[in-house]
Amino acid sequence: MTVFEHKGKLLIVDCGVLFPEETQPGINVILPDFSSLRDRLQDIEAIVLTHGHEDHIGGVPYLLRERKDIPIIGSQLTLAFVTAKLEEHRITPRLIEVKEGQRRKAGPFDLEFLAVNHSIPDGLAVAIRTEAGLVLVTGDFKMDQFPLDNRLTDLPGFARLGEEGVDLFLTDSTNAEVPGFTVTEEDIRPAIDAVFRTAPRRIIVSSFASHVHRIQQVIDAAARHNRKVAFVGRSMVRNMGIAEKLGFLQVPKGLLVDVKAFDRMKDDKVVLICTGSQGEPMAALARMANREHTIKIGEGDTVLLASSLIPGNENSIYRVINGLTRWGANVVHKGNAKVHVSGHASAGELVYCYNIVKPKNVIPYHGEWRHLKSNADLAIRTGVPEDQVLVVEDGVVVDLVDGVAKVTGRVAAELVFVHGMTVGGGGSEEALADRVQLSNDGAVTILGILDTRTGLLTEPVEFIARGFVQDNEWIQGATKSIDDALRAANKVKIVNGAELEDIFTQSLTRWMQRKYRRIPVITSVVVDA
Structure with missing residues (x-):
């Protein structure tokens, strides 16, 4: 945002x-x-x-x-x-x-919209004119010269704005580290065709529910190889229905069927398109891998992951791939076949844009720090002064005054x-830290009954442990750590209930860290006798 x-x-x-x-x-x-x-x-x-x-x-x-x-x-x-x-x-x-080529006012903002191509149709860049200057925001884009929908990124429009004078340029940074130009979507057609040509049984394709261009490629391949197609997953069914209704997805008549009809069809005549390419646990593909879906993966099935691997999702994705492979599927993905191309401009495209837009100031956006920094370096190499290329994080305020952009606050x-x-609400960083600690180290509840006159326990403490083995050795060691701490405290003064709860927690924490190299989430409860 x-x-x-x-x-x-x-x-x-x-x-x-x-x-x-x-x-x-x-x-x-x-x-x-x-x-x-x-x-x-x-x-x-x-x-x-x-x-x-x-x-x-x-x-x-x-x-x-x-x-x-x-x-x-x-x-x-x-x-x-x-x-x-x-x-x-x-x-x-x-x-x-709005459509590309149109201009529209929104209060003091004069907006102009330009076509860009991406992995989803109908993308727009927006030029924002105000009395303070002209800003160009690319959105997510690439410069595919052979787009499936024949809708080219409006480079003449970018150049025209450059001639007018772009005071601030916000550019997509996702692929700034990648040299050259992003290959065209058409380039993956042979790999998809090879999957369809060689698959002996069912084909299950997983993709983002909004990746209309990729789904179009799969539908075209299904038509060429005489296979019927079914969509699975609420978001996939919804989005592809919208895209088809508006004419952004071309589906031959009779190609789409309900997934319930698959049981009556030959395995080598069907294609299933579903969500879950990022290993999302509740998505259709993960549930298939876990044998929790009505569609059971079997020997000879082919699963095509037709999307990128988003950083941070590697473990989840490989867990799904392993599960699918276990049941006999041949899993085709970006790592072993050319079944994905990016929807973002690579370094060569970004440099081209800088050279035609000739911005006075640049803010690389949409990417991690390494992407932003790489994009900033590209802008500087094309001649934008280094002090006018601002790499900023979320929350930073930038003022554009007299053609100069400066960080002014947060x-x-x-x-x-x-x-x-x-x-x-409760979904704070602290709450998440507790959840991670629970998942890694488990939890222990300590219950004690205190004689308030003597500061001593009326009976041995009880433990309720979750997430690790609670054997006799552990109970004896935990009890001793608490008893030792309580005796030491009572030598100073008779402890009360609140103080005893702190003693329980601190002594067990120290003992668990020393003995087991783990610190569970500890809850101490003391009841006065």
């Missing part, structure tokens, strides 16, 4: 979500921090969405909970995807559909966790 301010009014470009890593157990998605906007919700003129991927639209329903009538500006497919999400939240949005930009039906 990027927020622009001019004359006291705000414009938001994209509002997406992050997905949890293994160190964030129990979290569904991670939202941007809206706290700096809450006192200024009425100043928001619009939300501009560059394209329909979750990391750009997934946070919109949560922002609209704060103010439901914020106008949403975007292309036809993007607005259709976000509308479907908002229906689940029972929100009816104010939509403004706003709150914490991670906001969605866990179940709860947004924020």
Whole structure:
């Protein structure tokens, strides 16, 4: 989420979500921090969405909970995807559909939209004109010269804006470390065809639910090889239905069937398209790997992971691959076949854009620190002054004054966790640390009954342990550590219940760390006799 301010009014470009890593157990998605906007919700003129991927639209329903009538500006497919999400939240949005080449005012912001190609159709870059200067935001893009939908990135438009004078350029950094140019989507067609040509039984294809271009390639291959196709997974069924209805997905008549019909069809005549390419535990593919899905993977099935491996998801993905292989599937993925190309511009494309846009200032965005830094280095090499290339993190405030961009402050930009039906609340960093500690080291509850007159226990402490073996040796050692600590404390004074709870926790923590090199989550309860 990027927020622009001019004359006291705000414009938001994209509002997406992050997905949890293994160190964030129990979290569904991670939202941007809206706290700096809450006192200024009425100043928001619009939300501009560059394209329909979750990391750009997934946070919109949560922002609209704060103010439901914020106008949403975007292309036809993007607005259709976000509308479907908002229906689940029972929100009816104010939509403004735009196309490439159009200009539109949003308060003091004069917006111009330019076509870009990406791994999802109908993507847009946005030029923002104000009295303070001209800003160009690429969104996610690449310069595919043979796109499946014949919709080229509008490089003449970028060059025209360059001639006008771009004061600030925000560029996609995801592939800034990758030399050369990103290969065209068409280049993976032979690999997909090879999978279809050689698969002896069923083909299961896993992809992002919004990756319309990749799904189109699979559908085309299925038609060429006389196989029927079924979609599995709520988001996949929903998004592909929208894309087909709007004409962004071309499906030959009679090709699609209901997955329930698969039992009556020959195995070598079907293709299943589902979610789960990132190893998500609740997605269809992971449940197939765990034998928890109605579709049972068997010997001779072929599974095609037709998407990238997102950093941080490696363990989850390989766990799914191992599970599928165990049941006899041949798993084809980016590591052993050319079945994926990126949707992001590589270094050569970024350099080309810098040379035609000729920006005065640059903020690399959309990427990790190493991507941002690589993108910044590219901008500097093309002639942008080093002090006018700003590598900034979430929450940093940049002012553009008289053609010069400078860091001037910071706003709150914490991670906001969605866990179940709860947004924020208990999903703090501290709560996550407890969850990780529980998963790694287990938990112990200590129960003691205290004689308040003597400061002594009326009977031996009891332990309730979870997450590790609680044998006699452990109980004897834990009891001794607590008894020793209590005797030492009572030599100073007679302890009370609260003090005894601290003694329980501290003595067991020290003993567990010394003896077992682990520190469980310890809860101490003392009852007065």
